[in-house]
Amino acid sequence: MAGFSEDDLRAVVARYDTTRAAVLTQRDEQLRAFHAAGWRPVDLQRVTGYSRETIRQALRPEVRQATNISRRKTSAQPPADYRSYGDRKPYVVANALDALNGPTQGVVTLPRHLDWSGHGEYDLSRPGRLASMYKVVLTEAGTVGDLNDWLDAELLLRLWPTLWLPAPLRQRWEEAFPELAATRPNAA
Numbered sequence: 001m002a003g004f005s006e007d008d009l010r011a012v013v014a015r016y017d018t019t020r021a022a023v024l025t026q027r028d029e030q031l032r033a034f035h036a037a038g039w040r041p042v043d044l045q046r047v048t049g050y051s052r053e054t055i056r057q058a059l060r061p062e063v064r065q066a067t068n069i070s071r072r073k074t075s076a077q078p079p080a081d082y083r084s085y086g087d088r089k090p091y092v093v094a095n096a097l098d099a100l101n102g103p104t105q106g107v108v109t110l111p112r113h114l115d116w117s118g119h120g121e122y123d124l125s126r127p128g129r130l131a132s133m134y135k136v137v138l139t140e141a142g143t144v145g146d147l148n149d150w151l152d153a154e155l156l157l158r159l160w161p162t163l164w165l166p167a168p169l170r171q172r173w174e175e176a177f178p179e180l181a182a183t184r185p186n187a188a
Contacts, residue, residue, distance in 0.1 A: 028058040035059050086166040091143045093176050099144075100153040108133070110150065114140045134155065134159050138169060157183055 008109060031044055041055045048055070057064035094100055111118040115136050122133040137150045161184045174181035 026119055028061065028064075031055065031058040075155070087168055088167070089166070091139070091169040091172055092147060092164075093172050094142060094147045094151070095144055097153040097156070097179070099148050100151040100156060102137075102150040102152045102155075104152050104155060108150075110136065113142065114146060117130055130155070131163060135163055135165060138163070138165060138173075156171060156180070161185065 023127075031048075034044060035041070041052070041059065044050070044058075045055050051060075057067060075119055105124050107121060107123045110122065110133065112120070114120070120127045124130050124133070134151065134156065137146065141147050157179065160180045
């Protein structure tokens, strides 16, 4: 602490806060200019990598102000009846494992409705990318057809114990297909 005082530290924090606020304001003004020139919020989101909420707050400063005020007023605890999005999401489960006849090799590109990250290309010879693709398809599939087109039953059985999946999704699949549950080391 020698050579530095509390005032020095406060000055560093104050400079950061001032600079951050100015840069945030400048960024939001520029995003609004792009929007005024015809860029859709979804395009701003895709190119910048910002969340939908960040873009929404940038385009409408009153929303950011209201959000910040609301955050200060709310308690840190969710309401007693709160259910997370993962618990409410309507996950799709296949009708039959043998109907899963998706690709097993090569490089595949998932359609945007499944992988809207911009990194929808998967080299199935790379175990990490293969597992990522299966996670994306399982969590984002909107129809049984999506599952049948992009998943393979044998690969799913092999990957199942190592896939990081939301608990409700895993439970629904394992209830429908006990052979998946049996692949997990801690299965009963």
